[in-house]
Each structure stands twice: as structure tokens, then as C-alpha cells.
Amino acid sequence: MNLTIKREQEADYRTVENLTREAFWNVYKPGCDEHFILNQLRGHGDFIPELDLVAGHKGEIVGHIAYSKGTIIDDKGNAIECVAFGPLSVAPECQGKGVGGKLIEHSLEVATQLGYKVVFITGNPAYYHKFGFESASKYGIHLEDIPQEDEAPFFMVKLLNQEALKNVSGTFRFSSGFEVSAEDVAAFDQAFPPKIKEVREGQLS
Numbered sequence: 001m002n003l004t005i006k007r008e009q010e011a012d013y014r015t016v017e018n019l020t021r022e023a024f025w026n027v028y029k030p031g032c033d034e035h036f037i038l039n040q041l042r043g044h045g046d047f048i049p050e051l052d053l054v055a056g057h058k059g060e061i062v063g064h065i066a067y068s069k070g071t072i073i074d075d076k077g078n079a080i081e082c083v084a085f086g087p088l089s090v091a092p093e094c095q096g097k098g099v100g101g102k103l104i105e106h107s108l109e110v111a112t113q114l115g116y117k118v119v120f121i122t123g124n125p126a127y128y129h130k131f132g133f134e135s136a137s138k139y140g141i142h143l144e145d146i147p148q149e150d151e152a153p154f155f156m157v158k159l160l161n162q163e164a165l166k167n168v169s170g171t172f173r174f175s176s177g178f179e180v181s182a183e184d185v186a187a188f189d190q191a192f193p194p195k196i197k198e199v200r201e202g203q204l205s
Contacts, residue, residue: 001057001097005106008052008064013042016054016064016089021192023089028204030197033180034087036188041068044177048083050114051107055090055099063090063099065107068177070120072141074170082164083111084120084174104131108160117164118157120172125153133158140169 008016017035024032041047051067065088072080085107090099108131111119120136121128122143133156142148143155155172159165 001062001094001099003062003099003102004056005053005103006056007049008054012054012061013039015061018192019061019064019091020087020089021189021195022092023095024087025195026198026200026203030199030203031185031189031195033185034089035192036180036185037178038064038066038087039188040180041066041175041177044068044175046070046175046177051083051085051110053103053107053110055103057094057099061091062094063103064088065100065103067107067111067119068175070175071173072168072170073144073173074168080168080170082118082120082172083116086121086123088123101131108158112160117161118159120155120157120174122154123156125156128156131158136172139165141165142171144171144173 017039020038021032021035024034026032046069048067048069053065054061055063065085067083067085070082070084072082074080088100088103108119121133125135135151135153136142136155136157137151139157141157143152146152146155
């Protein structure tokens with residue numbers, strides 16, 4: 001697909017939220033939270049506008065990626081700022097056509113230019129390993145609230161600077177912009193067309 005990648009504009013917000021909702025609906029749980037998380041992140045201090053990107057094809061937005069600041073709390077209690085991306089959304093009819101990969105690759109280039117040294121994510125290792133992401137536990141970084149003896153292969157990191165995690169170990173904390181309540185999500189969802197929540201095999205909850 002021929003894609004154009006550019007910064008998301010305010011006029012794109014509802015289109016992108018609806019795209020995100022369609023991309024995640026019933027995937028990890030009945031319904032989804034990701035469109036509300038995106039809406040909430042945009043107004044959060046950890047949100048990174050320079051890495052808020054949309055992919056367009058034939059005049060339509062078909063993909064989106066958002067980045068936010070996170071924190072490593074090292075073994076001495078020091079806070080080290082870094083970044084994470086997500087949600088990463090691709091319109092269902094365009095999935096499997098390289099849209100997500102181009103957004104990842106382009107955004108990682110921009111993140112490097114902006115001086116960020118390390119990027120954390122959660123997701124499917126089989127997909128993200130293709131882009132150089134590795135299990136964060138390899139570097140002694142564990143996801144907050146996950147036992148350190150649990151490798152948690154879905155929690156991954158990519159070093160944009162190979163020295164970024166030298167002599168660093170500890171736990172990673174995503175932005176509080178990812179924290180949502182079921183009540184807030186349900187209220188926000190009223191502004192979108194009705195969709196049926198379904199329990200499906202493979203969902204996390």
C-alpha cells in the first residue's frame with residue numbers, strides 16, 4: 001500500500017478514535033478500552049505530540065500510533081524517563097498489509113531523531129521481534145506489578161542507543177494515562193455507534 005505518514009491533527013481525533021475502536025473491539029476483551037485510552041492520553045502531560053502519527057491511504061486514515069513517556073524505577077529508587085508506544089491501530093480491512101510496520105519503523109526513526117534512547121511496549125512477541133524488540137527482562141527491566149521471576153515475553157524493549165540500559169535494572173511504569181475505569185469507558189463509548197461485546201477465544205479477559 002502507498003501510505004503517507006504525518007502528525008495527527010485535532011480534526012482527525014474522532015476518526016482516529018473510531019479507527020482504534022474498530023481495530024481493538026473484542027480482540028483482548030469484550031469491547032475495548034483503547035479508544036478511550038487514546039482520548040485520555042492526548043490531554044496528559046506524558047503524551048508526545050511529535051510521535052502522534054497517522055497513516056493515510058487514498059485520502060483516508062488507515063492507521064495510527066501514539067507515544068507517551070514512561071518511567072524506569074531503578075534498584076536504587078531513581079526515576080529514569082523513557083518512552084513507550086501504544087495504542088497502535090490499523091483499520092481492520094487494512095490489517096496484514098504493512099500499515100502497522102510502516103508506522104512503527106517511521107516513528108522509531110522520529111523517536112531517534114528526537115533523542116529518545118529506549119522504547120518499551122507490550123504486545124505479541126512474534127510480531128514485534130521483527131522490528132528489533134526484545135524481552136525487557138533480558139536487560140533486567142520488569143513490568144510493574146509483574147513478578148520478576150516471570151519473564152513476561154509480551155513486555156518488550158528496543159534500544160535506540162545501545163548504551164541506554166547499561167548498568168540499569170528495575171521496573172517499568174507506563175504513564176498514568178493508561179489507567180481507566182470501566183465506568184468512564186462505558187460513558188465515553190456512548191458517543192460511538194453501538195457495537196456488540198462478545199466473549200471470544202484468545203481474549204485476555
